[in-house]
Amino acid sequence: MIEIRRVTKQYQTQSGKVTVLRNVNLSVQEGEMVAIMGRSGSGKSTLLNIIAGITSPTSGQVSVCGKILDYTKSGELCRLRRNLIGYIVQSYALIGNRTAWENVILPVRSREYRAHGYQKVRELLDELEMTDKVRRFPNQLSNGEKQRVAIARALVDNKKMILADEPTGAMDQKSAENTVNLLRRLAEEKGITILIVTHDMEVAKKCDRIVTLSYGEIV
Numbered sequence: 001m002i003e004i005r006r007v008t009k010q011y012q013t014q015s016g017k018v019t020v021l022r023n024v025n026l027s028v029q030e031g032e033m034v035a036i037m038g039r040s041g042s043g044k045s046t047l048l049n050i051i052a053g054i055t056s057p058t059s060g061q062v063s064v065c066g067k068i069l070d071y072t073k074s075g076e077l078c079r080l081r082r083n084l085i086g087y088i089v090q091s092y093a094l095i096g097n098r099t100a101w102e103n104v105i106l107p108v109r110s111r112e113y114r115a116h117g118y119q120k121v122r123e124l125l126d127e128l129e130m131t132d133k134v135r136r137f138p139n140q141l142s143n144g145e146k147q148r149v150a151i152a153r154a155l156v157d158n159k160k161m162i163l164a165d166e167p168t169g170a171m172d173q174k175s176a177e178n179t180v181n182l183l184r185r186l187a188e189e190k191g192i193t194i195l196i197v198t199h200d201m202e203v204a205k206k207c208d209r210i211v212t213l214s215y216g217e218i219v
């Protein structure tokens with residue numbers, strides 16, 4: 001499902017080049033749920049951005065769903081994201097002048113999800129315990145609630161893969177557990193592949209496998 005081969009990422013900064021990922025190899029099978037752990041600055045978000053086709057690696061190769069990503073083709077990468085990948089970014093990226101509900105249904109394309117007044121979307125929001133907050137705007141939500149909106153948005157439309165960057169970082173233990181259980185079930189029932197960056201050992205324990213990044217390398 002995801003094949004990462006000898007991926008290196010360097011950034012140019014004021015004080016010269018910094019290597020953020022160094023020769024990273026990683027294979028993730030379909031339906032697998034993998035936790036990515038590591039200290040702040042170890043390259044976790046960078047790795048997810050590369051898989052999502054948002055950031056290009058300096059060298060190495062990435063393939064997703066059997067397709068080698070061509071980082072020079074932004075249209076192709078954009079379609080890949082839209083069709084296959086649900087990405088829950090670390091900063092939630094909600095649209096401020098749209099309500100929680102509008103944010104969630106924004107990317108919905110599939111008929112299945114539009115059917116019966118977005119019934120499937122409602123069910124998802126219900127599971128995330130957000131039903132009573134859907135009419136609020138992001139600035140009227142707590143961070144944990146914003147995260148749940150971002151999660152719902154990433155899960156609509158039957159994506160093949162979910163990339164989640166600290167999706168439970170702002171939640172209490174109960175909401176975090178609830179959310180991870182939901183992701184776990186999606187992996188099992190629908191064969192969705194899930195990569196989840198987390199600092200929370202309780203969350204990581206529910207994954208099939210833990211990958212730890214340290215100074216840009218998998219240890």
Ligand SMILES: Nc1ncnc2c1ncn2[C@@H]1O[C@H](COP(=O)(O)OP(=O)(O)OP(=O)(O)O)[C@@H](O)[C@H]1O
Pocket residue numbers: 011012013018020038039040041042043044045046047090
């Ligand atoms: N555009 C950029 N230019 C230069 N350096 C960058 C850039 N983006 C990220 N970095 C650096 O790359 C390193 C890895 O960043 P990244 O965001 O992947 O870390 P992370 O593991 O997700 O950290 P956190 O747990 O704090 O979210 C950091 O040291 C960061 O300062």
Ligand SMILES: [Mg+2]
Pocket residue numbers: 044045046090165
């Ligand atoms: Mg990060």
